[in-house]
Amino acid sequence: MREVLWVGLGFIWAAGHGGAEPLADAVRHAVTTNPSIQASRAEMRASAYELLELRGEFEPRVVLQGETGRQRVDDPTSLSAAENDRTTSRHQLGLRAELVIFDGFRRANLVYANAARVDGSIFSLLDASETMALNATEAYIDVHRHRQLLEVAKRNVATHEDIGTQVRELVQGGRLPYSDELTIDDRVRAARLAQLDVERALRDANARYERVIGRRPGPGMYVPMPGPPPSLDQLTRIAVKNSYRVQFARTQIDQTRYQAEVTLSDRLPELSLNAGVVRDINRNGVDGTRTDQTLGLGLRWTLYQGGRAAERRALAERNSKALAQQAVAVRDVRELAARSWNSYRTNADRSAQLNDQLRINRLIVEVYGDEFLAAKRTLLDLLDVERARFNVEFEAVGARAGLAFSGYRALAAQSLLAAHFGLAKSDLALEPAFQSRVDNKPGAIFDVTIEPLK
Numbered sequence: 001m002r003e004v005l006w007v008g009l010g011f012i013w014a015a016g017h018g019g020a021e022p023l024a025d026a027v028r029h030a031v032t033t034n035p036s037i038q039a040s041r042a043e044m045r046a047s048a049y050e051l052l053e054l055r056g057e058f059e060p061r062v063v064l065q066g067e068t069g070r071q072r073v074d075d076p077t078s079l080s081a082a083e084n085d086r087t088t089s090r091h092q093l094g095l096r097a098e099l100v101i102f103d104g105f106r107r108a109n110l111v112y113a114n115a116a117r118v119d120g121s122i123f124s125l126l127d128a129s130e131t132m133a134l135n136a137t138e139a140y141i142d143v144h145r146h147r148q149l150l151e152v153a154k155r156n157v158a159t160h161e162d163i164g165t166q167v168r169e170l171v172q173g174g175r176l177p178y179s180d181e182l183t184i185d186d187r188v189r190a191a192r193l194a195q196l197d198v199e200r201a202l203r204d205a206n207a208r209y210e211r212v213i214g215r216r217p218g219p220g221m222y223v224p225m226p227g228p229p230p231s232l233d234q235l236t237r238i239a240v241k242n243s244y245r246v247q248f249a250r251t252q253i254d255q256t257r258y259q260a261e262v263t264l265s266d267r268l269p270e271l272s273l274n275a276g277v278v279r280d281i282n283r284n285g286v287d288g289t290r291t292d293q294t295l296g297l298g299l300r301w302t303l304y305q306g307g308r309a310a311e312r313r314a315l316a317e318r319n320s321k322a323l324a325q326q327a328v329a330v331r332d333v334r335e336l337a338a339r340s341w342n343s344y345r346t347n348a349d350r351s352a353q354l355n356d357q358l359r360i361n362r363l364i365v366e367v368y369g370d371e372f373l374a375a376k377r378t379l380l381d382l383l384d385v386e387r388a389r390f391n392v393e394f395e396a397v398g399a400r401a402g403l404a405f406s407g408y409r410a411l412a413a414q415s416l417l418a419a420h421f422g423l424a425k426s427d428l429a430l431e432p433a434f435q436s437r438v439d440n441k442p443g444a445i446f447d448v449t450i451e452p453l454k
Contacts, residue, residue: 021218023140024421030136030213031129031423040125044429047121051114051434055446057107060099067092073284083286094278098298104268105261111442113258115434120251122432126415127244129428132212133421134412138405139205139212144221145401146202152397153195156390160188163386167379180379187383225403226420228348229410232341239337242415246333247432249326254435256322260315267308269301333413340413344406351403354396361389 031037071090073079100107164184170176209217229235240246278292368385371377411417418428425431438445 021221023137023221023223026140026213026217027133027136027418027421028423029215030139031132031418031421031428033214034132034212037125037128037132040121040128041429044118044121044125047114047118048430048434051111051118051445054107054111054114057100057110058443058446060097062095062097065092065094065096071282071284079286088282088287090283091281092278092283094276096276096278097274099273100270101273101297102269102271104265104270106265108442109258109261109265111438111445112435113255113262115438115445116251116255116258118430118434119432120248120255122429122434123244123248123251125429126418126425126432127248129418129423130244130412130415133417133423134409135212137408137417139209140217140221141223141401141405141408142205143202143209143217144223145397146198146205147221148397148401149394150195150198150202152390152393153191153198157188157191157195159386160184160191163379163382164188166373175375176379183379183383223401223404226407226411228407229341229344229414232338235341235410235414236334236337238414238416239333240330243329243333244415246326246329249322249329251435253319253322253326256318260319263311263315266302266305269299272298272300274298337410337413340406340410344403344410347399347403347406351396351399354392354399358389358392358396361385361392365389 068091069089070087072085072087074085076084164181167176167180167184171178171181206217230238274297275295276293280290280292282288283290364385365382368377368382372379372382408417408420411420419425434445
């Protein structure tokens with residue numbers, strides 16, 4: 001019931017700001033334009049292009065080579081006396097083509113590894129987008145909170161100035177000593193100093209907002225309260241299932257496994273189909289032209305190379321590292337879910353209690369004000385309860401902001417915050433399905449059109 005109450009209060013707190021920049025607009029602008037997201041998006045696109053670049057591994061390699069210069073050959077057993085030991089010009093032009101037929105599945109595993117890398121870069125971008133959405137939300141709420149605090153500080157100064165006016169009248173009428181006038185003057189200056197601190201903090205919040213969002217905050221802001229998160233168990237389950245960080249860790253496991261297969265492919269033979277034509281003029285001291293044409297199979301097989309046992313162990317350890325990093329990611333996500341849940345519960349209870357306390361403090365201030373005018377309370381009594389009311393109101397504003405941010409943080413823990421603000425995955429990144437596209441058919445990836453890369 002208390003959570004429902006404070007959800008409603010959240011909407012009341014957000015109301016009354018016509019012509020405001022909506023929180024969703026600010027978050028979308030930050031996620032789509034922030035340079036750090038642009039850098040992650042460029043990295044994702046580069047990874048996709050590098051995958052498509054592997055097409056060349058499956059197609060023939062054609063090399064045109066040429067040479068021109070002077071040559072002197074001293075070989076009396078092979079050359080005639082007229083041709084031996086003399087300097088002549090020499091020219092060569094050749095065209096050679098090579099097509100790898102079998103390479104120990106190196107190319108296939110290279111495609112699989114790079115497809116996993118592309119999916120990993122996509123999940124990394126989506127995770128960065130969630131983080132950016134949360135940072136933008138925090139920056140927005142922080143500016144709104146400081147604007148609310150500034151209003152509280154201004155009302156505090158105005159209240160003390162009103163009390164000061166009453167005190168001076170009572171001092172002049174002989175009902176209060178002059179020391180009370182000095183006391184209220186001191187409190188007024190203290191209230192103004194507190195307002196200066198809030199104004200500085202607001203300027204700092206504005207600067208952070210401009211860095212994160214990419215533009216200055218609008219003249220009016222409001223913070224709609226998100227719905228309460230589900231139970232801790234459900235929140236944790238959804239967070240682990242949806243976590244882009246966990247999904248990124250899984251692609252690292254696949255990438256490590258396929259990269260190991262690429263390394264091990266060197267132990268198998270490489271078979272290629274070779275063809276070429278070379279035309280020589282005055283080659284090796286013999287006058288005239290000569291044309292060589294070749295067509296055949298080429299074989300290259302490293303039968304022995306030291307360090308292979310250590311190589312296998314290193315690959316196994318890298319796979320163990322990737323598995324351990326996935327376990328770390330799962331634990332981190334579970335902790336984040338628990339912290340988000342704890343933060344929301346605490347802020348909900350704290351907001352409700354501060355609201356009750358603020359209502360009581362306002363009544364106390366009103367009663368003490370009447371009793372002060374009736375000479376039943378001293379000025380210090382009135383100033384003490386007024387300061388207590390100010391402190392509680394100050395904390396209540398922060399608690400409402402904390403409650404709102406806790407709700408959005410719970411969405412981010414579930415990797416649902418960007419979607420909550422209307423940002424679909426397709427608006428942010430490519431579809432993370434490159435591994436499934438190349439499963440057992442590595443050449444299929446080269447027939448895929450990647451629209452966002454146009």
